[in-house]
Amino acid sequence: MPFYKKRFDELGLKPAHVKSVEDLKNLPFTTKQDLRDHYPFGLFTTPMDQVVRIHSSSGTTGKPTVVGYTAHDMGVWKEVMARTMSMMNVGPGDVVHNAYGYGLFTGGLGFHYGAEEVGAAVVPSSGGFTKRQLLLMKDFGATVLCSTPSFALHLAEVAKDEGYDLKKDFKIRAGFFGAEPASEGLRNALRDAWGLVYIEAYGLSEIIGPGVASGCPYGNLHVFEDHFIPEVIDTETGEVLPDGQEGELVFTTVTKQALPIIRYRTKDITVLHREPCKCGRTITIMESVKGRADDMLIVNGVNVFPSQVEHVLTKLEGITPNYVIVLDKKGVLDKLEVWVEVDDRTFADGIGALETLKTKLQQEMLNELYINVRVKLVEPKTLERSMGKAKRIIDKREAEGLKS
Amino acid sequence: MIKKYGIKQLSIFLENRKGRLLEVTEALRDASINIRALALAESAEFGILRLVVNNPEKARSVLSSSGFTLKEQDVFAVEVADEPGGFYNVVRILTENDINVDYTYAFVGDSKRAVLIFKVPSDMLDKALETLVQGGITLVEPMFFYD
Numbered sequence A: 001m002p003f004y005k006k007r008f009d010e011l012g013l014k015p016a017h018v019k020s021v022e023d024l025k026n027l028p029f030t031t032k033q034d035l036r037d038h039y040p041f042g043l044f045t046t047p048m049d050q051v052v053r054i055h056s057s058s059g060t061t062g063k064p065t066v067v068g069y070t071a072h073d074m075g076v077w078k079e080v081m082a083r084t085m086s087m088m089n090v091g092p093g094d095v096v097h098n099a100y101g102y103g104l105f106t107g108g109l110g111f112h113y114g115a116e117e118v119g120a121a122v123v124p125s126s127g128g129f130t131k132r133q134l135l136l137m138k139d140f141g142a143t144v145l146c147s148t149p150s151f152a153l154h155l156a157e158v159a160k161d162e163g164y165d166l167k168k169d170f171k172i173r174a175g176f177f178g179a180e181p182a183s184e185g186l187r188n189a190l191r192d193a194w195g196l197v198y199i200e201a202y203g204l205s206e207i208i209g210p211g212v213a214s215g216c217p218y219g220n221l222h223v224f225e226d227h228f229i230p231e232v233i234d235t236e237t238g239e240v241l242p243d244g245q246e247g248e249l250v251f252t253t254v255t256k257q258a259l260p261i262i263r264y265r266t267k268d269i270t271v272l273h274r275e276p277c278k279c280g281r282t283i284t285i286m287e288s289v290k291g292r293a294d295d296m297l298i299v300n301g302v303n304v305f306p307s308q309v310e311h312v313l314t315k316l317e318g319i320t321p322n323y324v325i326v327l328d329k330k331g332v333l334d335k336l337e338v339w340v341e342v343d344d345r346t347f348a349d350g351i352g353a354l355e356t357l358k359t360k361l362q363q364e365m366l367n368e369l370y371i372n373v374r375v376k377l378v379e380p381k382t383l384e385r386s387m388g389k390a391k392r393i394i395d396k397r398e399a400e401g402l403k404s
Numbered sequence B: 001m002i003k004k005y006g007i008k009q010l011s012i013f014l015e016n017r018k019g020r021l022l023e024v025t026e027a028l029r030d031a032s033i034n035i036r037a038l039a040l041a042e043s044a045e046f047g048i049l050r051l052v053v054n055n056p057e058k059a060r061s062v063l064s065s066s067g068f069t070l071k072e073q074d075v076f077a078v079e080v081a082d083e084p085g086g087f088y089n090v091v092r093i094l095t096e097n098d099i100n101v102d103y104t105y106a107f108v109g110d111s112k113r114a115v116l117i118f119k120v121p122s123d124m125l126d127k128a129l130e131t132l133v134q135g136g137i138t139l140v141e142p143m144f145f146y147d
Helices: A002-011 A021-026 A031-037 A071-086 A106-117 A129-138 A149-161 A184-194 A305-318 A352-369 A382-387 B020-030 B056-065 B084-097 B123-136
Strands: A051-057 A066-068 A094-100 A121-123 A144-147 A175-179 A197-204 A209-215 A221-223 A228-233 A247-253 A264-270 A297-299 A302-304 A323-330 A333-341 A373-378 A391-397 B007-013 B035-042 B047-055 B068-082 B101-107 B113-119 B138-140
Touching: A021 A228, A031 A051, A031 A066, A051 A071, A051 A106, A051 B138, A071 A106, A094 A106, A094 A129, A106 A121, A106 A144, A106 A197, A106 A209, A121 A382, A129 A149, A144 A149, A149 A175, A149 A184, A149 A333, A175 A184, A184 A197, A297 A323, A297 A333, A302 A305, A305 A333, A305 A352, A323 B035, A352 A373, A352 B047, A373 B007, B007 B020, B007 B056, B007 B113, B020 B035, B020 B047, B020 B056, B035 B101, B035 B113, B047 B056, B047 B101, B056 B068, B068 B084, B068 B123, B084 B113, B084 B123, B123 B138
Parallel strands: A094 A121, A094 A144, A144 A175, A175 A197, A323 A391, A333 A373
Antiparallel strands: A051 A066, A197 A209, A209 A221, A228 A247, A247 A264, A297 A302, A323 A333, B007 B047, B007 B068, B035 B047, B068 B113, B068 B138, B101 B113
């Protein structure tokens, strides 16, 4: 593996220096930038004829982040997802309604394979089409819901509006919720609305996808550390922090073949605990992610970097107009707006020309970010005027401000 | 032809926001600029204010320094009889010559004559002026609007 060999050689590290897990702290980190720099398959360690699955997420600027799996890796993934499902004894007789997006994202297929592995019936509904989803959930007798927490609340609200009685008409007993942070208020709202047990799912495609850690019915997130070794480090110095201290979560994969990764910096801020849980598990517990060590935004479960927005603007017009990213809630779902200043360089005299510019920007954003973005054309200086100071990102979402 | 009949029009980009139109007109008043003709086009989120003023140079610099996004373009004006068919005659000649009208608006004249302002694609402007003159339409010179 030329990438790691070069890194290790530079530091004078030899295989003999790594004798136990303790020695992990001496190894260099791997970052998202490393994955980008070796796009698409440069960090794969197996020949491509052994790779059976490729997933990808949007990258920070232009190039996506690519991950690969051998048949063995798929087995690992199924296993950790089966463990996740087992947190609620999901198995034969259960109907798992999977509303995570299917496709390049690892969310949809990760839960799909996990549910199949434990013998449940999977309904691969993917995202969108809320009313149809509710119909299927009711008529198919879904017992388990997998989705982002905000989409689960959206489903509940639409169900109420449509006249369903959530507890009578639906049989959802467990929900596996992840891909975005969820406040305690949101969790309680989901428990109350559906009468379900809330299971938190944690993962990232660079490590495997969902299934890196799973919540138990007692609400603790258990890291599957036989496959993924967790560390928490000081974001500035890179020093490993003791248990109980807040820092950046780092993972090293133990069993993966196609894309093994050493000390991957997740940029997720959390705390690790190593003490037995009431559920009986003794593996490491991580707290729910408290924030990010970078400027990544999570919009309806999709990761978005502000640099991607800038990339689209620059690509399209050859100039970088002044812009602001505005995040807000529309009902319970996130809504992302990009306010773009129309200056003398971009102003074409004609409503049609401006509407075309707006539509084109929206399409390009969808291509680049994989989510719907609403572009709003504004006058110069508007942004400073309405936001006070020159800020690029305005996050108006209130995690607690949810009607239950 | 463009030199003789081209009229400088200012297009100003406006957000649909309370008080914005007031600010434009206020800036023009403060600079003693007289609006001779105007049209406002709007979409759900923004609008474009198009103005022909008595002093385009000054208006441009005043609005620009006030932070407005604007564009200066050549339009032309015709004078027609204020009676049925006046507008039709102009549009007919342009259409017969395959000249597309981007937009048009009226200048309020006296009770007998009407003045209409036309914007056509800039590469069509010369042709439009020539065909209208040949068709016997009276073009209005910029001096009519300017000081």
